[in-house]
Amino acid sequence: MVKHAKPKGFYDQFLRKAPEGGPAAGTTHYCPGCGHGTVHKLIAEAIEDMNIKDRTIFLSPVGCSVFAYYYMDAGNIQCAHGRAPAVGTGASRTREDAIVISYQGDGDLAGIGTAEIIHAANRGENMAVFFVNNAIYGMTGGQLAPTTLLGQTTATTPFGRLEEREGKPIHMAEVVSTLEGPVYVERTTLSDARGVMKTRKAIRKALLNQVEHRGFSFVEILSPCPIGWKMAPVQARSWMKDNLEPVYEVKQFRNIEDKIRKSGRLPEADDAALLDMLVPKMEETALETSILDSEKRIKIAGFGGQGVLSAGTLLANAAIAEGLEATWLPSYGAEMRGGTANASVVLSSLPVGSPVVSSPTALLAMNGPSLDSFESAVVPGGLIVVNSSLVKRKVDRDDVRVIYAPVSAIASEVGFLKGANIVMLALYLFESGAPGIDALKSVLPKLIKKSELVELNLKLIKRAEEFYAAV
Amino acid sequence: MTKTLIKGNHAIVRGALLGGATHFFGYPITPASEIAHGAADLFTRSGRTFLQAESETSAINMIYGAAAAGARVMTASSGPGVSLMLEGISYLAGSELPAVIVDVQRAGPGLGNIWPEQTDYNMCCKGGGHGAFRNIVLAPASGQEMTDFAYKAFDLADKWRMTVIILSDAYIGQMMEPVGFPSEVKHGQRKDWAVYGDAESRENLLTSIIMNQKGLSEFNEKLQAKYRRVEAEIVDWEEIQTEDSDYLLVAFGITSRIAATAVRMLREEGIKVGLFRPRTLWPFPSARLAELGESVKSIGVAELNDGMMADDVDLAVKGKCPVDRFNWFGGYVPSAEELVEKVKEAFNG
Numbered sequence: 001m002v003k004h005a006k007p008k009g010f011y012d013q014f015l016r017k018a019p020e021g022g023p024a025a026g027t028t029h030y031c032p033g034c035g036h037g038t039v040h041k042l043i044a045e046a047i048e049d050m051n052i053k054d055r056t057i058f059l060s061p062v063g064c065s066v067f068a069y070y071y072m073d074a075g076n077i078q079c080a081h082g083r084a085p086a087v088g089t090g091a092s093r094t095r096e097d098a099i100v101i102s103y104q105g106d107g108d109l110a111g112i113g114t115a116e117i118i119h120a121a122n123r124g125e126n127m128a129v130f131f132v133n134n135a136i137y138g139m140t141g142g143q144l145a146p147t148t149l150l151g152q153t154t155a156t157t158p159f160g161r162l163e164e165r166e167g168k169p170i171h172m173a174e175v176v177s178t179l180e181g182p183v184y185v186e187r188t189t190l191s192d193a194r195g196v197m198k199t200r201k202a203i204r205k206a207l208l209n210q211v212e213h214r215g216f217s218f219v220e221i222l223s224p225c226p227i228g229w230k231m232a233p234v235q236a237r238s239w240m241k242d243n244l245e246p247v248y249e250v251k252q253f254r255n256i257e258d259k260i261r262k263s264g265r266l267p268e269a270d271d272a273a274l275l276d277m278l279v280p281k282m283e284e285t286a287l288e289t290s291i292l293d294s295e296k297r298i299k300i301a302g303f304g305g306q307g308v309l310s311a312g313t314l315l316a317n318a319a320i321a322e323g324l325e326a327t328w329l330p331s332y333g334a335e336m337r338g339g340t341a342n343a344s345v346v347l348s349s350l351p352v353g354s355p356v357v358s359s360p361t362a363l364l365a366m367n368g369p370s371l372d373s374f375e376s377a378v379v380p381g382g383l384i385v386v387n388s389s390l391v392k393r394k395v396d397r398d399d400v401r402v403i404y405a406p407v408s409a410i411a412s413e414v415g416f417l418k419g420a421n422i423v424m425l426a427l428y429l430f431e432s433g434a435p436g437i438d439a440l441k442s443v444l445p446k447l448i449k450k451s452e453l454v455e456l457n458l459k460l461i462k463r464a465e466e467f468y469a470a471v
Numbered sequence: 472m473t474k475t476l477i478k479g480n481h482a483i484v485r486g487a488l489l490g491g492a493t494h495f496f497g498y499p500i501t502p503a504s505e506i507a508h509g510a511a512d513l514f515t516r517s518g519r520t521f522l523q524a525e526s527e528t529s530a531i532n533m534i535y536g537a538a539a540a541g542a543r544v545m546t547a548s549s550g551p552g553v554s555l556m557l558e559g560i561s562y563l564a565g566s567e568l569p570a571v572i573v574d575v576q577r578a579g580p581g582l583g584n585i586w587p588e589q590t591d592y593n594m595c596c597k598g599g600g601h602g603a604f605r606n607i608v609l610a611p612a613s614g615q616e617m618t619d620f621a622y623k624a625f626d627l628a629d630k631w632r633m634t635v636i637i638l639s640d641a642y643i644g645q646m647m648e649p650v651g652f653p654s655e656v657k658h659g660q661r662k663d664w665a666v667y668g669d670a671e672s673r674e675n676l677l678t679s680i681i682m683n684q685k686g687l688s689e690f691n692e693k694l695q696a697k698y699r700r701v702e703a704e705i706v707d708w709e710e711i712q713t714e715d716s717d718y719l720l721v722a723f724g725i726t727s728r729i730a731a732t733a734v735r736m737l738r739e740e741g742i743k744v745g746l747f748r749p750r751t752l753w754p755f756p757s758a759r760l761a762e763l764g765e766s767v768k769s770i771g772v773a774e775l776n777d778g779m780m781a782d783d784v785d786l787a788v789k790g791k792c793p794v795d796r797f798n799w800f801g802g803y804v805p806s807a808e809e810l811v812e813k814v815k816e817a818f819n820g
Contacts, residue, residue: 016676054670057540060678069676075666077539078678080562083532086524090536090544091666093520094494098540098668116532119525268518271656277517278485279652280475313647317476320649328476328647353732354725355646358806 009044009053010071017070029067033233035190035223036065039132042200043101044072046207056099057091059084063105064138074101082113085120088127096263099210100127107137110146110172117176124181124215126261128206131172131218134225135244142228146170149247154228169247173220177253182216184209185253189222191240195250205255215261222248287442289323290434292349297357298428299374300421301342302366302387307421311364312343315425317447318439319347327355340369347435362432364424365391366407385427387420403427403471410463419460426464437461474649479617479639480547482650483573484509486621487545491657492571494520494544496533498552501585502641503575506547527552531559531572538568539677541665543625547573549641550591551582553599560634561600564694565679567664569628571621572606573637575644576724578775578802586802587641587725592779595636596753603691605698606634607705608752610723614648616750622653629659631701638752640775642725642804702754709748712738716745718818719767721760721784723749725804726773732807737814744814752780757787764788771795771814775804 006012018024030037047053056074060066062081069076075098079087084102092100102120109117109131120127136154137143143156147169151160161169177185186202189195199221206217222244224236231239269277298315302308309330316326329344344357362383365371368391371384378384380399389408405427411420429437441461445454477485484506487495495510507523514521520537524530530546537544548556553574563570574595578588598604607627609620617639624635661667666675681687711734713719718737722730727748737744747763749756764770769792772781778796785794795817799805 054673055668057666057668059536066680069678073673075668075672076676076678077536077666078566078676078680079535080532080558083528083535083559086529086532087536087539089522089529090494090496090533090538090542091540091668092536093522093533094537094540094542094544095668100668115525116529119529265520266516266518269516274488274517274656275654277513278488279654280477281473313476316647320474320476326476326649329642330645350735351731352648352728353735354729354804354807355642355648356729356804356806359808 007041007044007048009047009073011073014070017067028071030064031227033224033226033236034064035134035221035225036132038190038196039130039199039221039223040068040071042196042203043103043130046200046204047074050204050207050211052099052207052211055097056101057095059088059100059102061102061104061108063108065103065105065132066139068103082108082111083116084108085113085116085125085127085129089120089123089125092126096126099207102127102129104129104131105138106131106133106135106145106147110170117172118179121176121216121218122179122181124183124261126210126213126215128210128217129219130203130206131220132223133172133220133248134223134228135169136225136228138225138228147172149243171248173218173253176218182218182254183214183256183259184217186255187220187222187248187250187253189240189245189250190224191222191237191245213261214257214259220248222250287322287439290349290436292324292347292434295352296347296362296432297360298345298347298362298364299342299357299360300345300364300366300424301340301370301374304341306341306366307418308341308366309343311421311425312345314440314443314447315345315428316347317443318429318435321439321443322435324349324435325352327352329355329357342370362428364428366420366424367391368393371395383428383431385424385431387424403431405467410467411460414456414459414463416456416460419456422457422460423464426461427468430465430468437465474651476647477614477650478505478645478647479611479614480505480575480644481509482614483547483617483621483637484513485652486618487571487624488513488517488519489653489656490622490625491543491659492519492545492625493659494537494542495546496522496524496530496537496544497546498524498527498530498548500549500552502577502644503547503549503552503573505644506573506575510547527555528558531556534570535559535562535566535568538563538570539566539666541659541662541667543629543659545571545573547575549575549577550579553591553594557594557600560606561598561602561604562679563634564598564604564606565602566677567632568677569625569632570634571624571628571637572634573621573639576638576640578800584802585641587775587804588800588802589640589724589726589775590777590779591638592752592774592776595638596755604694605753606636607631607701608636608638610638610749610752611643612724612727612748613643614646614650617643618650618652622657625659626657627705629662631697633701638724640725641802705751706754706756707750708756708759709750711746711748713745713747713763715743717743717768718814719745719747719763719770720773720814721747721749721770721780722773723752723780726775729805729807729810730773733810733814736807736811742815742818755783755787757783760784760787761789761791764791767792769793769795769818771797771817773797773810775799
């Protein structure tokens with residue numbers, strides 16, 4: 001008498017299925033004649049024979065095989081519907097030596113999870129995907145699958161699948177093999193013993209690819225669902241031969257054996273290297289701490305490319321160097337693409353509340369549109385510095401102090417038009433006194449890498465000083 | 472500590488790496504994209520893992536897989552992306568997996584715009600996805616807190632096996648401020664429940680499906696009991712001048728900074744106003760608010776939404792004092808002066 005034993009890749013007793021043990025702990029939950037039991041068994045045998053039980057992370061999908069973890073004696077993760085290839089990506093990027101198996105049905109992989117499978121395949125993730133295609137949704141009660149055949153009757157196609165309504169069946173092995181990522185793509189069938197043996201071989205091949213770190217393997221397995229198809233098990237197998245296999249060609253689509261997938265990850269930085277990388281080293285400045293009686297709210301505005309954002313960061317850095325509190329808030333996102341930009345800087349001796357500058361104490365207007373936009377918002381008694389190289393009109397207000405300075409022209413004379421923002425900022429510092437010009441000079445070399453640029457900026461500051469003295 | 476002028480969105484990446492983050496899976500979205508940019512640079516250079524996913528749905532499931540395999544893992548997004556992640560966040564709760572999610576809030580609904588709102592409050596603080604679950608929600612109000620909260624988020628997530636959401640906003644993310652960084656690197660420990668793909672963890676299973684009612688009921692009871700412990704242990708807030716206040720402003724994130732300025736301005740006018748700023752939005756500091764509800768004449772909740780936190784304040788004070796609601800939408804951020812006017816109107820009414 002032949003004694004059939006369970007493969008060692010299975011648990012001895014399925015106690016997650018039947019915690020009380022007994023006969024129920026010795027059988028699967030699958031229906032008679034279902035292909036899942038066969039595929040499970042082939043995988044379990046392979047895991048045992050290849051000695052990879054301890055290394056295996058088995059992903060259960062949503063569908064009839066949601067409970068694959070009842071049976072597989074491996075590390076088990078159950079996934080959301082269709083998401084197993086993304087879950088597997090996360091797992092295999094964390095445990096690079098793990099054998100990651102994604103076991104999915106046709107609703108899971110070819111319906112709700114198309115994005116996940118396509119992109120995991122395209123990245124060539126180190127995982128083996130076993131796609132059980134039985135052309136119907138089993139667990140939810142026999143509804144249309146993306147792989148249901150034309151004319152096939154299901155709970156949601158009671159009059160048969162119609163091309164005009166549901167489209168034609170999707171061929172996942174063909175789709176996946178259009179991508180360059182996978183190393184191995186094959187479609188097999190469980191319709192007869194020969195097909196089962198070929199499936200056994202394909203499963204082992206896919207798992208060997210994992211052991212060898214070759215990358216992404218995809219095995220589509222045509223599988224019977226007698227209950228869903230409303231057929232006897234034997235009839236179901238001949239239906240596969242007559243109907244399923246003519247639509248889904250059983251063949252090997254790709255087999256690349258000379259590829260090794262590298263992780264591409266750089267060596268892991270130790271604590272010292274990480275701290276060195278992440279924590280900026282700034283020497284303390286010897287500058288005297290400034291005191292501001294009230295909050296300074298500065299709006300720096302101009303065309304994109306005039307350096308208004310960087311003028312803002314320089315101002316905020318200069319303030320910090322003098323022991324002040326500072327915030328810097330940019331215009332950003334889609335707004336930046338309109339060609340104008342502005343930075344809001346708030347300086348204070350106290351912690352800064354709102355970083356929003358709706359009523360500036362100072363407006364540094366690098367161009368006409370900026371003056372038009374913000375002139376009226378400046379507080380009475382505030383300051384407006386106008387780039388008179390570009391702004392031809394005068395300020396309408398008579399309750400603010402105004403400096404007209406040709407900052408673009410001054411920068412051009414030094415041969416560095418892009419430095420107009422520095423001239424503008426320097427004028428503000430000369431006028432306001434806090435932070436002082438020395439604070440700006442002290443932060444320049446820390447923030448600007450090229451020493452010749454620092455020299456140019458210092459020259460611009462000198463020119464600004466001469467201009468300011470003459471005003 | 473020497474401080475560096477840095478954007479909140481950049482600071483948070485550094486805080487996370489110093490806090491032991493090993494993996495980042497994300498998808499770009501304004502105004503959170505700089506976090507992905509920073510992570511792509513720093514996670515990669517430091518030999519950690521950065522991967523841009525094909526969608527937020529995939530990103531959250533990569534997080535599920537990496538967390539299941541023992542990683543300290545994070546992502547960053549904004550409202551529309553976090554909406555897509557809710558399915559995965561529910562599964563994370565169901566399998567009790569630790570993860571860190573940064574939500575740099577923008578204005579909604581739908582595509583909305585890229586300016587600040589605080590309308591992800593309910594989605595993040597009430598669980599968000601299907602099922603009765605919670606996330607730990609931290610509300611940073613500065614670049615420093617972006618750093619500090621990211622630094623401690625992974626410890627919190629691991630300890631409680633929960634998702635920690637750092638609920639920021641477009642201004643806290645985009646703003647540059649002086650920030651000091653921790654000088655010690657944290658590391659995650661081996662987890663006895665994770666699936667490492669090794670002999671020791673072979674028996675482990677991470678799943679959220681429990682078919683029998685009794686089993687799932689017991690699991691939910693266990694989750695709820697855990698949430699009660701979290702509430703007792705980690706609730707956190709800041710109070711400014713609440714000791715003698717007649718009027719209490721309650722605000723978080725960017726709005727709390729405007730409220731802090733408003734408090735200063737109102738005090739200058741002789742109106743005794745204080746500020747209560749939750750640092751954890753879940754758990755919500757209800758008990759302390761209930762106490763304050765007894766001592767103040769009125770409370771005003773300022774937020775960039777339709778009163779989502781005000782609902783929680785109402786629940787906390789249980790009618791002991793009136794709760795005014797000051798709400799703005801659409802990415803509009805009020806000035807302190809506007810809030811001052813609203814408070815004066817409501818208080819002197």
